[in-house]
Amino acid sequence: MPLSEIIVNTGNILNSEHLKKRVNLGPQEELVDSLREALKSSAAELKKGAADKPDSRWACGDTTSDLFAEESREELKITVKIFLMDVTKESLISAVNETLRQLQVNTLDLLLLSVPSNNYDQFKEVWAALEGYAKSGALESIGVSDFDLAEFDKLYEAASVKPSVNQVNLESCCVIPPELSDFAKKNNVQLLTHNDPRTMLEPESVADILKSADLACLEPETCTVAWLVRYSAMVKLRGVVKSRGFIFSIHQKK
Amino acid sequence: MGLLTEGTPLSWEETKKYADHVRRHGIRQFIALHDGLKDRKNDGLKWGEEIEYILVHFDDANRRARVALRAVDILPKLMQAEKEAAMNGDEHPSLPSLWRPEYAAYMVEGTPGQPYGSEPSDWSEVEANMRARRKEVQALLPEGEAVLSISAFPRTGCSDFTFPPSVPTPKDGISRSLWFPDAAIFPDHPRFSTLNRNAVQRSGQRALINLPLFKDERTPSPFHEDFSALGDEGEAKAAAKDDHIYMDAMGFGTGCCCLQVTFQASDLEEARLLYDELLVLCPLMLSLTSAAPIFRGMLSDHDCRWEVISCASDDRTAEEKGLQPLKNDRYRIPKSRYDSVDCYISPLSEQYNDTELLVDEDLLKVMLDAGIDRQLARHVAHLFIRDPLSLFAEQVNQDDEHGTDHFENLQSTNWQTMRFKPPPPNSSIGWRVEFRPMETQLTDFENAAFSVFIVLLTRVILTYKLNLLIPLSKVDENMQQAMKRDSAKEGRFYFRKDILTGPTTRPFYEKWFGLGKHEYTKMSLNDIFNGVENEFPGLIPLVEDYLKDLHLDVHTSCTLHRYLRFISLKASGELQTTASWMRDFVRSHPDYKQDSVVSEEINYDLMKTCQKIGNEEIQEPKLSTQHEVMRKNSKGEGVKQIFCL
Numbered sequence: 001m002p003l004s005e006i007i008v009n010t011g012n013i014l015n016s017e018h019l020k021k022r023v024n025l026g027p028q029e030e031l032v033d034s035l036r037e038a039l040k041s042s043a044a045e046l047k048k049g050a051a052d053k054p055d056s057r058w059a060c061g062d063t064t065s066d067l068f069a070e071e072s073r074e075e076l077k078i079t080v081k082i083f084l085m086d087v088t089k090e091s092l093i094s095a096v097n098e099t100l101r102q103l104q105v106n107t108l109d110l111l112l113l114s115v116p117s118n119n120y121d122q123f124k125e126v127w128a129a130l131e132g133y134a135k136s137g138a139l140e141s142i143g144v145s146d147f148d149l150a151e152f153d154k155l156y157e158a159a160s161v162k163p164s165v166n167q168v169n170l171e172s173c174c175v176i177p178p179e180l181s182d183f184a185k186k187n188n189v190q191l192l193t194h195n196d197p198r199t200m201l202e203p204e205s206v207a208d209i210l211k212s213a214d215l216a217c218l219e220p221e222t223c224t225v226a227w228l229v230r231y232s233a234m235v236k237l238r239g240v241v242k243s244r245g246f247i248f249s250i251h252q253k254k
Numbered sequence: 255m256g257l258l259t260e261g262t263p264l265s266w267e268e269t270k271k272y273a274d275h276v277r278r279h280g281i282r283q284f285i286a287l288h289d290g291l292k293d294r295k296n297d298g299l300k301w302g303e304e305i306e307y308i309l310v311h312f313d314d315a316n317r318r319a320r321v322a323l324r325a326v327d328i329l330p331k332l333m334q335a336e337k338e339a340a341m342n343g344d345e346h347p348s349l350p351s352l353w354r355p356e357y358a359a360y361m362v363e364g365t366p367g368q369p370y371g372s373e374p375s376d377w378s379e380v381e382a383n384m385r386a387r388r389k390e391v392q393a394l395l396p397e398g399e400a401v402l403s404i405s406a407f408p409r410t411g412c413s414d415f416t417f418p419p420s421v422p423t424p425k426d427g428i429s430r431s432l433w434f435p436d437a438a439i440f441p442d443h444p445r446f447s448t449l450n451r452n453a454v455q456r457s458g459q460r461a462l463i464n465l466p467l468f469k470d471e472r473t474p475s476p477f478h479e480d481f482s483a484l485g486d487e488g489e490a491k492a493a494a495k496d497d498h499i500y501m502d503a504m505g506f507g508t509g510c511c512c513l514q515v516t517f518q519a520s521d522l523e524e525a526r527l528l529y530d531e532l533l534v535l536c537p538l539m540l541s542l543t544s545a546a547p548i549f550r551g552m553l554s555d556h557d558c559r560w561e562v563i564s565c566a567s568d569d570r571t572a573e574e575k576g577l578q579p580l581k582n583d584r585y586r587i588p589k590s591r592y593d594s595v596d597c598y599i600s601p602l603s604e605q606y607n608d609t610e611l612l613v614d615e616d617l618l619k620v621m622l623d624a625g626i627d628r629q630l631a632r633h634v635a636h637l638f639i640r641d642p643l644s645l646f647a648e649q650v651n652q653d654d655e656h657g658t659d660h661f662e663n664l665q666s667t668n669w670q671t672m673r674f675k676p677p678p679p680n681s682s683i684g685w686r687v688e689f690r691p692m693e694t695q696l697t698d699f700e701n702a703a704f705s706v707f708i709v710l711l712t713r714v715i716l717t718y719k720l721n722l723l724i725p726l727s728k729v730d731e732n733m734q735q736a737m738k739r740d741s742a743k744e745g746r747f748y749f750r751k752d753i754l755t756g757p758t759t760r761p762f763y764e765k766w767f768g769l770g771k772h773e774y775t776k777m778s779l780n781d782i783f784n785g786v787e788n789e790f791p792g793l794i795p796l797v798e799d800y801l802k803d804l805h806l807d808v809h810t811s812c813t814l815h816r817y818l819r820f821i822s823l824k825a826s827g828e829l830q831t832t833a834s835w836m837r838d839f840v841r842s843h844p845d846y847k848q849d850s851v852v853s854e855e856i857n858y859d860l861m862k863t864c865q866k867i868g869n870e871e872i873q874e875p876k877l878s879t880q881h882e883v884m885r886k887n888s889k890g891e892g893v894k895q896i897f898c899l
Contacts, residue, residue: 238520
C-alpha cells in the first residue's frame with residue numbers, strides 16, 4: 001500500500017566516496033545521482049514503512065546531521081535553496097519545517113526561493129508564509145532566484161519582509177544589467193551567483209530515480225515531487241564548507 | 255623579508271663563536287613557544303601576500319635600461335606612516351600597505367596593511383590593493399624610473415647595469431664579485447651585507463652559481479668565458495663550467511623577486527596538514543609562474559630563478575658539500591640552506607618521508623625530552639643544522655621564555671619552498687604557513703590570481719579532505735623538472751592518482767620496496783589543474799565545485815572565475831608562462847643574433863614592454879586573459895567582451 005509522503009535526505013554529499021563519482025557532474029546530475037543513492041540505501045526502511053504505516057509521512061536517507069560535530073551553530077552559515085514545484089503555502093511550510101528538522105537547527109541564515117513563475121500574484125501566498133518565518137526569527141534573511149528587474153521590483157514593493165537576495169546565473173555574472181545592479185545597491189540587495197538550471201528535476205528524472213530505486217510502494221506514475229531543497233553549511237571564519245546535501249519530498253496521489 | 259631587528263652586527267668570527275649558543279637558546283625558545291601555543295584553536299583564516307619589485311631606470315634617448323639604486327631614497331617615505339604610528343604607540347596601525355627593504359638597493363617589498371580575511375569578498379579586493387601599492391611606489395620615483403614586478407633584471411651583472419653607475423670590486427668589499435657591485439646591496443640595513451659577507455667567509459669562497467646556458471643556433475659551442483680581463487685570479491676560471499652562465503655573487507640570486515603567500519591555520523594540526531599538502535604543489539606553481547629565463551644578459555636553459563638563488567645563498571663549505579672529507583665541519587649537507595623542503599611534518603605524512611633527513615641529534619633530544627612530537631622536532635632539528643649567518647651584539651642574550659630572536663635567526667635563514675611559522679609570543683596571531691616558490695608576474699591581475707588561487711586551494715583541501723601526498727623524493731624530482739625551460743608546457747610531474755581518498759597508513763615494508771609506486775603517476779600540468787575526464791578530477795574543477803557553496807556576490811564570483819580561467823589556460827599552455835613569453839620576445843627581436851645574448855637594445859625593449867604591461871598601458875593576450883571575457887549571448891554564440899575593472 002502506498003505511503004502518502006516521503007522525505008528523502010541525501011545527507012552530506014561532500015564525503016570522498018560520493019565525490020569520486022560526481023566531481024564534474026553538472027548540478028542536475030549531482031542531484032539525481034545523490035537522490036538515487038539515498039533512496040536505494042533506504043529501500044528496506046521504506047518497504048517496512050509501507051507495510052507498517054501506510055498513509056503517513058516518512059523521512060529516510062541519511063537523517064543524522066553531522067553539522068555540529070566540530071563547530072557550534074554560531075560558527076556556521078547555513079544556506080538553503082527551495083525549488084518549489086507545488087507552489088502552495090502548505091508545501092513551503094513543509095519544506096522549511098522539514099529542513100529545520102532534518103538539519104536539527106532552529107534557524108537558517110539564508111533561504112532562497114525558486115518558483116516556476118516569478119509573477120508575484122502566482123506565489124504571494126508562499127512569500128507571505130516565508131515572511132512569517134522571517135518575522136519569527138527562523139530565517140535570518142530571505143531571497144529569490146533568477147528574477148529580472150521588473151519581477152523583483154514588484155516583489156520588493158509588495159513585500160513586508162523585503163527580499164535581501166536575488167540569485168543570478170553564473171553565466172551572466174560579468175554582464176549584469178546596470179539597472180539591476182543599481183537597484184540592488186540602492187536597496188541593499190545582494191546579487192549572488194548560482195549555476196542551477198531553471199528546472200532542477202525534470203519529471204523524467206523523477207520517474208527515473210523512483211524506477212531505479214525499485215520500490216513497489218512508490219509507483220512512479222502516482223508520485224510527484226512537491227519540493228526540493230539544497231542546503232549547504234559553511235564555517236564562516238575559515239571558508240571551509242562542512243556539508244552539502246539535498247532533501248526532497250515525494251507525494252503519492254491518493 | 256627576514257629578521258629586521260636593528261642593531262650592531264658582529265663579525266663572522268664572533269658570530270661563529272656564538273653558533274651553538276644561538277642554536278641552544280633558539281631551541282629553548284621554540285619549546286617555550288610550542289608549549290604556550292600548541293593548544294591554540296579556532297583561529298580564523300587570515301592571510302596576506304608579499305610582492306617584491308625591481309626599480310628600473312630608463313634612458314630613452316640612448317635606449318638603455320638599468321636598475322635604479324633608488325630604494326634608499328624611497329623606502330623612508332614608504333615606511334613613514336608606519337614609523338609615525340609606532341612613535342605614537344600604535345603597534346598595529348591601519349595602513350593600506352607596509353613596506354620593507356630587500357637585499358638589493360634596487361628592490362622594495364610590499365604587503366597589504368592588514369591581512370585579508372575569510373570572506374570571499376575580501377579576496378576580490380586583493381588586486382586593487384596590489385594596484386594601489388604599485389602606484390604608491392611609482393609616485394615616489396623620478397621621471398624616467400619605473401617600478402616593475404619582474405622576477406629578475408635580465409642584465410644584472412652586465413657592464414654599466416646600474417643607475418647611478420657603480421663598479422664591482424672583485425678584490426675587496428662584501429661580494430668580491432667580478433660583476434656585482436657592493437653599491438647594489440641595500441646599504442641602510444646591516445642584515446643584507448652582513449649575511450652576504452658572512453656567507454662568503456663561512457664557505458671560504460664567493461657564491462658559486464653555474465646556470466645551464468640556452469644554446470641557440472649561433473651560440474659558441476662549447477660556450478667558454480675568459481674572466482682574466484675582469485680581474486679573475488683563477489677562482490672564477492676554476493669554478494665556471496662550460497656551457498653555463500657562471501655567476502659569483504649572492505646578489506644574482508637574492509636580487510630576484512618572488513610572490514609569497516602566508517596564511518593562518520585554525521590550529522597547529524591544520525597548519526601542519528596544509529604545510530604538507532602545499533609542499534607537493536611547490537614545484538608545480540614554480541613551473542606555472544616561471545618568469546626568469548635570462549641571467550647576466552644571456553638566455554638560460556632554466557625558466558626560473560630557483561637554481562640561481564639556491565646557489566647564491568649557499569653557505570656550505572667544501573667539506574659540507576662533500577668535495578673534501580669531513581674534518582672541521584659537523585655534517586655532509588646535501589642541500590643549500592635555500593632550497594626545497596626536506597620533510598613532511600604531520601603524523602600521517604611520515605610514511606612519505608623517504609629521503610634521509612639530516613638533524614642535529616643533540617637538539618632533537620632536547621625537544622623530544624621536552625615533549626615535542628617526533629616529526630615536528632625533526633623538522634626543527636633539521637633547520638638547526640645551520641649556523642646563524644648574522645648576529646647583532648644586542649641580541650646575544652635573551653630571555654628564552656619570552657624572546658624568540660634566536661629561534662627566528664635560524665628559522666628565517668632557512669629559505670625553503672614552504673615555511674612553517676609558529677605564532678609570535680604575546681600576539682593574536684596563530685600558527686601560519688608560508689607558500690614561497692612562486693615568481694612575480696608582470697601585472698597585478700596575474701599576481702592576485704595566483705595568490706588567491708593558493709588560498710582557494712587550501713580551502714578546497716580542507717573542505718574535501720584532499721590527499722596530495724607523494725614520496726618526498728618525487729617532490730624533489732618534480733623540483734628538478736620545474737626549473738627546466740618550458741617545463742610548464744612540456745614537463746611531466748609526479749602526482750597522486752587518487753586525491754579524494756584520505757591518507758591511510760601504509761605497510762611498513764613499502765619503504766623498502768618503492769613507496770606506493772601505484773599511488774602516483776606522471777602527469778602534465780594540464781592534467782593536474784584541468785583534470786582528465788573520468789580519470790582525474792583536476793584542481794580547478796574542484797575549486798569551482800567548492801565555490802558553489804560560497805554563494806558569492808556577482809563581483810566576487812566574476813573575479814574568482816576569471817582568475818580560475820586564467821590559471822586554467824596557463825596550465826593548458828594556451829597562455830604562455832612569463833618566461834616563455836620573454837624568450838620569444840628576445841629571440842624574435844631584430845637585434846638578436848641567435849647567440850643567447852640579450853643585448854642592451856633587446857633589454858631596453860623588453861623592460862619597456864614589461865613596464866607598459868605592468869602599468870596596464872598595453873595588453874599581452876599571450877600572457878593573460880585579464881582583458882577578455884568570453885560570454886555566450888542569447889543565441890549561445892561565444893562573444894568576446896572587454897571587461898573593464
